[in-house]
Each structure stands twice: as structure tokens, then as C-alpha cells.
Amino acid sequence: MEQLKYPIGQFVMPEIFNQHQADIWIAEIEALPNQLKSATESLVSEELNQTYRPGGWTLRQVIHHIPDSHVNAYIRFKQAITEDIPVIRPYHEELWAETEDAKSGDIEMSVALLTALHQRWVIFLKTLKMEDYQRKYIHPAQGKELTLANMLGMYAWHGKHHLAHISNTINKA
Template identity: 50%
Template sequence: MAESVDIESLRYPVGKLNVPKDVSKEQISEWIDTIELFPSKVREITENLSEEELDWKYRPDGWTIRQVVHHVADSHMNSIIRFKLALTEEVPAIKPYHEEMWAELADSEAPISISLSLLDGLHKRWTLLLKSMSEDDFKRKLFHPEQGCDLTLTFMLGLYAWHCRHHLAHIKQGLESAGQF
């Protein structure tokens, strides 16, 4: 990785989140596909990594590849719960969490096979849920206390599809860095 790469490029290798206001059915379908395929893509690039490679970081002061894999499992568990809350309650307030602190807990040092297995099952269920949703379901909202506003499930779907691409790129970056960070 060239030294001239700035930290923002390393933090946001696929760009910052940008969910359009108007979203087509085709875009929703693409986002669902991203979520459906994510576990197999993560598994494909991580399953044969050594312990040393799993400890490579994707940027200075960033997480290790191992922490990224565990983070996406944590984050996506929260996401499916948020979707279910919004589908069964009227504008529920979600519970934010300190993801940076979760990444420092002991289970973030566990073998990634645990989180890969979790992602497999979780994303299968999440995809089933997403594919069953109607247009009106995607208009349902939840309240995000940190952002101080209501967010639609369409926005949340776009966010998590981006989240998949974002962290997949981080894992690839960590491999390309070969322990440089």
C-alpha cells in the first residue's frame, strides 16, 4: 500500500455512505443480493488465513481482519433485530451500542470460524425476511437516538448493503497491507 494514501481513503475504501432518497425496486433487490452473498464472500477471502494474517490491520489504528469479521457479525445481529422491531412495532427506538468497545472484548479474539458460521445462518434468515417484505414494509421506520431521527427500512437496507461492501473492502485492504499497519 503506497504511503501517499490518505487515512480517509483507508477508512472509506468504497466511499462514505450515500443512500439516495428515491430508491427503485431494482436497487432494493441489488442490496438484498449484497446482503445474501456477503457471508460467502467473507469466507472466501478469510478461511485460509494464518493467525498472523488475521492480525493484520486495514489501516493505522484500525481493526485487525479478525476484529472486522467479528464486528460484522455483531453489527448484523443488531441489524436483523432492528428490522424485526420496525416490522412489529410503531417507530421503535433502537438501542445504539459502542462497536469500538465491542471490538475490544475477549470474544473478538476468538477463531473467526465462529463468526463466519454465525454470519451464514444470520444472513440466510435476514435474506428470507428481506425478500418477504412488501413496499410498505420498507417504508416502516425506526428511531435512531444518536442521529435523533426516524430512519426507514429502505435506508437501513442501503446502510447495511454499504456496510457489507465497506468491511469486505477493509478485509481486502488488510490483506494487501501485509502487516504494514
């Protein structure tokens, strides 16, 4: 069950974070919209309504979740750069996934949203200096401060994590 939930494993922050690592993660964030489009462009409604694991979201919900999550991440990055250790506002992703647009909406909207969002996010990320990645924000639901370095890695991982849910579900069908 753990393999179905975390098909690429859980995110682990490497001990060394440097410009090379940042560049790799930025490239992964930049590549995600095209990868998602390629992985989903031929899916039909029946496939989109499959769950990636028992009790998990449908592929449609996963696809809509990605831009929901990443728009929140983009805002958190901007807050951490423009404010002194801001307290971010968490959101209830499991409830967002139950809204009607997430359960039945056209996935092309979310792929387009993710594409535009990532274009803007990558432009922003490429302006950051290494010291900027040490800036923090407070995540009240997790009860801890998180660095932008950690968050960059987490969101590069997040995209690959959900792409694996999609491809594994399609490939086992």
C-alpha cells in the same frame, strides 16, 4: 487516511429507491457470508492480527464486528416491522470490538454466525413489500428516524465496506 477508513466511500442513499434497488441490496446481503468466507479462509493468525489502518481494528476484530453489527440490524428491522416507530437500543461497537472473543476468537464462529443470520434475514427481507421499507425506527444516538430502505442500503454497503478493509489489507501485505 480517509481512503483507508472508507475504501469504497461512505454510504449515500440514492434518490430513487424501488424494488430493483431493494433486490440488488438483498442480493448483496445474501452474498456477503460466502464472500467473507472466501476472503478469510486462508488467513493465518499473523494476518488476522494486522490492522487495516493505523489506529483501526485488526482484521479479526473486523470479521467479528460484521455479525455483531448485522445481528443488531436484523433485530432493528424486525422491530420496525412489528412496532410503530420503535426507539432502538444502540450498542457500543468500539467496546464490543475490545471484548476478548472479538480480539482473539476463532473467525470461523463469526463466519458461521453471519451465514445463518443472513440466511434468515434474506428470507425475511424477501417478504417485505415496498411500503414496508418506509417504516421507521428512531436511533437515539444519531437523534433521527431512519427508514428501512435507508438501512437496507446501509447494511449492503457495510458488508462491502468491511470486505474492502480485509482485501486491501491482505493485498498490501
